[in-house]
Amino acid sequence: MKKNPGTNPVIIYEAATxxxxxxxxxxxxxxxxxxxxxxxxxxxxxxxVVKNENN
Known part of the structure; x- marks a missing residue:
């Protein structure tokens, strides 16, 4: 992650909860x-999952 900084948030989804x-x-x-x-x-x-929120 340190090698690819950017402006896109990373969201972790916990399926169990x-x-x-x-x-x-x-x-x-x-x-x-x-x-x-x-x-x-x-x-x-x-x-x-990669989402483009601008479209």
Whole structure:
């Protein structure tokens, strides 16, 4: 995360409790496709959602 800082909030969703947690701004990421691909490879694509709130 430190290598890809950005302005996009990172939200953790806990399925068991159905709660969402927004990480501190220092953990926010850029919106590059390459980053989403890397994260998907690490934790599985079913666990990664990228939303564009501007559309």
């Amino acid at each position: 159905r709660k969402k947690f927004v990480l501190a701004a220092r953990y926010w990421l850029n919106d590059r496709v390459e980053l989403a691909t890397k994260i998907s490879q690490l934790i599985g694509s079913e666990n990664v």
